[in-house]
Amino acid sequence: MPEILFFTLVAAVAILSSILVVAMRNPINCALSLIMTFFCLATLYVMLDAPFMAAVQVIVYAGAIMVLIVFVIMLLNMRTETSKNYVHGVLVSCIVAVLTLFVISGFLKKSPLTGEPGLMTTDLVDKVGHTELIGRAMFSDFLLPFEITSILLLVAIVGSVILAKRKL
Amino acid sequence: MITLHHYLILSGILFSIGALGVLIRRNAIVIFMCVELMLNAVNLTFIAFSRYLGNIDGQIFVFFVMTVAAAEAAVGLALMIAFYKNRESIDVEDMNIMKL
Numbered sequence: 215m216p217e218i219l220f221f222t223l224v225a226a227v228a229i230l231s232s233i234l235v236v237a238m239r240n241p242i243n244c245a246l247s248l249i250m251t252f253f254c255l256a257t258l259y260v261m262l263d264a265p266f267m268a269a270v271q272v273i274v275y276a277g278a279i280m281v282l283i284v285f286v287i288m289l290l291n292m293r294t295e296t297s298k299n300y301v302h303g304v305l306v307s308c309i310v311a312v313l314t315l316f317v318i319s320g321f322l323k324k325s326p327l328t329g330e331p332g333l334m335t336t337d338l339v340d341k342v343g344h345t346e347l348i349g350r351a352m353f354s355d356f357l358l359p360f361e362i363t364s365i366l367l368l369v370a371i372v373g374s375v376i377l378a379k380r381k382l
Numbered sequence: 383m384i385t386l387h388h389y390l391i392l393s394g395i396l397f398s399i400g401a402l403g404v405l406i407r408r409n410a411i412v413i414f415m416c417v418e419l420m421l422n423a424v425n426l427t428f429i430a431f432s433r434y435l436g437n438i439d440g441q442i443f444v445f446f447v448m449t450v451a452a453a454e455a456a457v458g459l460a461l462m463i464a465f466y467k468n469r470e471s472i473d474v475e476d477m478n479i480m481k482l
Contacts, residue, residue: 236407267441367449
């Protein structure tokens with residue numbers, strides 16, 4: 215019972231702060247609400263027996279990516295968005311979002327969970343350690359995707375330097 | 383007892399809010415943040431399925447999604463800085479020519 219109470223609390227905070235991301239006028243406030251959402255998601259990852267992913271979520275998302283975004287917001291010195299939102303645009307967007315939610319919940323209702331339960335149980339995670347399990351999977355089964363990811367990062371570095379430089 | 387459906391419904395709600403933000407906001411950086419929100423909703427789905435099916439592959443996928451999000455952040459923000467240098471604005475309505 216306290217478990218579901220805690221889940222409801224965290225989920226409510228996550229939904230509220232993500233609504234604030236959309237609703238706030240000042241981009242800095244949006245960024246801060248987004249960080250709050252990331253922390254809530256990290257809490258949920260801990261509840262799902264994935265402490266390593268929670269740590270990575272906080273370090274990479276709430277740390278690195280959000281620092282980059284806040285840095286750019288401050289560098290560009292934007293003024294607050296003028297309130298020139300078109301009413302019909304907002305209305306249509308709301309309808310589209312609600313339809314998306316309906317489609318998702320329709321899928322959830324129709325599809326029962328099938329498939330073989332695998333080997334990763336809570337006992338195993340507690341005994342071996344989540345980081346070790348991730349490491350074993352990543353450096354054996356997923357070695358090639360891991361290497362390709364490093365090439366992706368290299369391309370991203372080169373691309374961003376070329377784009378942001380005034381003169382090559 | 384928390385079931386898989388709780389997590390999936392939460393993830394669906396977060397995804398819809400992110401999609402709404404992408405559609406109604408006009409500031410490019412806020413749109414970018416809403417895309418990150420949608421990516422995170424998908425990550426939550428991956429980890430919830432991974433836990434309830436007892437398979438660690440979903441969490442490896444979350445790792446790759448995070449890498450792609452980081453690369454996207456670097457390139458996207460560099461694009462916005464380059465655009466701001468020319469047009470003094472990052473409003474998506476001002477992005478109507480292809481020349482940077």
